[in-house]
Amino acid sequence: MNVSVIGGGIAGAATAMALQRAGIEATVYEAYPKAADGVGSALTLSPNGRNALRQIGADDAVAAVGIEVPGMVMQNHKGRVVGRFDGLPDLPPSLLLRRDRLYRALMDEALSRGITAEFGKRLKSVENKADQAIAHFADGSSAAGDVLIGADGIRSAVRSALDPAAAAPRYTGLLGLGGWIRNPGLPVTGNCQHFAFGKRAFFGYFIDADEILWFSNVPAADPAEAKTAPPQHWLSVLRERHADDVPARDIIALLKPEDVGRPGILEDIPTVRTWHRGRVVLVGDAAHPTSPSSGQGASQAVESSLELARALRDAPDVATAFAQYEAARRERVERIIARAAKINNDKAAGPVARIMRDLLMPVMMKTAMSPEKMFGDVHRHRVEFAASSVPA
Template identity: 90%
Template sequence: MNVLVIGGGIAGATTAMALRQAGIEAAVYEAYPKAADGVGTALTLSPNGRNALRQIDADDAVAAVGIEVPGMVMQNHRGRVVGRFDGLPELPSSLLLRRDRLYRVLMDEARSRGITVEFGKRLKSVENKADRVIAHFADGTSAAGDILVGADGIRSAVRSALDPVAPAPRYTGLLGLGGWIRNPGLPVTGSYQHFAFGKRAFFGYFIGADEILWFSNVPAADPAEAKSASPEHWLAVLRERHADDIPARDIIALLKPEDVAQPGILEDIPTVRTWHRGRVVLVGDAAHPTSPSSGQGASQAIESSLELARALRDNPDVATAFAQYEAARRERVERIIARAAKINNDKAAGPVARIMRDLLMPVMMKTVMSPEKMFGDLHRHRIEFAPSPASV
């Protein structure tokens, strides 16, 4: 079997590696002309994502470029701790990663295993035939295979080819700003990530000895503003939205316009109706795009990569394999998307809801919001993925 993987991000690289471990040949076709160095800010890889990486022997490489974070601290706008989540027993810590470093290490790992990666291959159209599939690229070239995997993100061209009337990404009402700056001497936060429900925006930060990671989710009615306003405008917005928030205002006071990149638009799609048709299938954000508030985007992409590779390894019939893969994944990922949508609503809570949250959260942390109840099912999920004899 020969598989064409469209997209060279997290889902694309891990799918190719999982397929290779299952004894299936795969090649990756990436739209951009080079690797995604300098693209994106940061993400968290959760324990379930790390366990999935361990199944394809890629966790050590990723951990080498990440920061171990055993838990998170929740604060209100005054800086008071209202909740703390520690990691669960017998699970690896989460990893805080620069997004581009994760892209790079996964791509390097895939190439080191003999997987072909071609850049500058923007998908133009797909021929989904009974016995093969052909990808046509904007540069005039094409590639043929037995299966085509769409790992090309929330605005997937492969998804549009499968379903021309597929739902468009849904705006969550939040814009995301963030980045890394040098630490001029602020006290370090230890190894925990901190998240603060500010008065007018949500703020997250991690203060290390040398660098500070910061991000803000700003409610905005019109996402078009994200593409047109200047860095100076967004720095002024951050100062205004977090003027009453501790310690957000102290970190934002360190920022210069060049530290404030164009905001990202937080989006999701609650349900992607068509995951596969014929010899074409979706994986990662192409199949189940969740907003960054889930903290699970990368981890779920890796999990889906393994489930798809396992289904193709265990079922000679493509239709049966695709159905098994979707059955294993859809309910879990759509539950995570819905959960993230609720988190987005809480980030943009009004003054009454904010007061109630601050009052109730310490009590809820001891009952319905304990780490085990909040993250047990999510983080303990494990996919057993023994190598195919043909790949050993």
């Protein structure tokens, strides 16, 4: 079997490596002319994502470019701690990563293993034949394989080829701003990420001796403004939205317009109706796009890459493999997408809901919102890649 993987991001590189471990040859085709250096802000790779990477021998390469952050601290707008989550026992700590460094680490690891990647290959159309799938690219070239995997993100061209009526990404009501700046002397946060429910926006930060990671999720009725307004506008928005937020305003006071890039639009798709048809299948955000609030986008992409490779390795035919893969993944990822949607609503809470949250959260943290109850089912999940995917 040989496989064409459309998309050279997190899901694409991880899928190619998982397929190689399964004895399946794969070639990655990336639309952009080079790797995504300098693109994106930050993300978290959770313990379940790290365990998945370990099964294909890629965790060390990723850990080398990340920061281990086993804990998180929740604060209100006054800076008061209202909750704390520590890492779960017997699990690796989460990794805080610059998004482009994660891309680079995974792609470099794939290339070092002899996996072929071709850049500047923007997908134009797909032929889904009985015995092969053919990708046609905008530059006039084509690639045929026994299987074609769409790992091309939330606006997947492969998904549109599978199902022209597929649901479009859903705007969550939040815009995301963030980045890294030099630390001029603010106190470090240790090994915890901090998340603050501000009066008018949600703020997150991590501070070490050298740098500050910051991000803000700003409620906005119309996401179109994100594509047109200049950085100075967004710096003014940040100052206004976080004027009363003790954890945020000192960091925002350090920002210059060039530190504030164009906002990202937080989106998801609750259910992708069609994951596969014929010899074409989706993986990662192409199949199950969750908003960044889940903290699980990268981890779920890696998990799905393992389940797909395992099914293709063990099933008697492609149709059975795709069905096994979807059965193993759909319920879990859609539950995570729904949980992230609830978090987005909490980030944009009104004044009454905010007061109730601040009052109840310390109590809930000891009962219904304990770390085990909040994260155990997600972080403890493990894809048994070495075991057969065929039901007993």
